[in-house]
Amino acid sequence: MTRLVEVPAHFDDRSFDQFAGAFAEASRDDERLLFDAHAAEWASPYGLVGLLAAGQAARRPGSGAAAERPLLTAPTNPEVLSYWARAGFFREAGELFEIHGKVPRVKAAEESEVLLPVTSVRAAEDVHAVVSKIQQRASAILASELSLDPKATMGFAMALSEACQNIVEHAGTGGWVAVQAYNWRRKLARRVVVIAVADAGVGFRHSLEPTQNKRFGDRWGDAAALEAALVQGVSRFRDPGRGQGLAGIRRYLVRWAGKIAIRSGTARIAIVPPWDDDVPLKDGLPPFPGAQVLIIIPEQGSAER
């Protein structure tokens, strides 16, 4: 029997909890999953890498056979389909899903908005490749379109590197990253650059549990783990130099009025800039494996630095 997981028509960080709820419900009896994206109208980079993480998690352990991959119905809208292909989604999805529907053979990243197409991250070597590529592609856009100081380009690469390393060092599995620039009419009416990173690994709570569980006592859980990692700079390693990555991302985002939100397990934490009305910490969300990171850097213009 196959269980249906509906992909939201507008699939981004706001609708992700709805998707996670459907995923959790459908996963309960260990049946094969069908991710239905036929009615998708738009997906953010966060939605695309999140969908890949769901596909990774939905592979039933020990199966190995192609028949055991989850199913995915591709969007029917040709423009949406073309965009997902250009964003590099299908290049990665082919290994994870049995895809139903016509997928266009379009090369990824042929447009300026896609600064980095959906790219898998499994090892330090992948992080090197991502950082190298983003510096070639992004520096002109960050300076000319977002009015960021050229100095900010290196900080952007640093933030991207640290976000990707979170997968390599903590997830226990591979993940994906995507970077795009687009006009964000909903919140800001200006351009933004978005970094989305997702994996279906062990998540923050599991990663930090051996060193932090006792310290937090009854409070220990996904929300406490996220708080420890992002706000307190705690790492699972006892090395005193650890925990620099997320702290560095925070410093960079404060300087450029950016936002970071991390979802892991049943919780989501955000460092909320003045232009946003997101909630700093949410708990009790539908469970979803691994960690999903969203970083938004807005066009500077009149924004306070």
Place this chain on the structure above:
Amino acid sequence: MIQYIDMHAVLQESISGVYADLVTRPTGRVVRERIERAIAGRGGGEVTVARMDFTGVGCIDYSCADEIVAKLLRDRPAVLVLSGITDGHCEAIEPVLSGHGLAALIERADGTLEGLGVAAAAAALLDELVARRLAARRPGGTYALTLA
């Protein structure tokens, strides 16, 4: 004696491929271990002084800055003079040094030495170089390496 370290060359020897960025902890670890081998036994009981040239290095991230610069300073008494360094490099290295209560010196393009990290620690590094006649005060009141 000042040990010269070409960071770009060490990076190229340390990783496969043609990447110019000092990113990720594994890369930082390999680079640091190569530097440690290079400076081992050269001090003769004195504080190690090394001039690390970052020319040609693209980006350095916080993890790599911690793994290389901070750990080199944490594990031994040393004066690190960072040359060929950009503001972007400093942005990653400075908070890592400050977080550990450490400092290094940066050598500007005109040869001027400046502190990076904790000010008091940076002043002590400069004193060490002056005492060993590896740096001297210039007419404008700034300091520069004597062998540069």
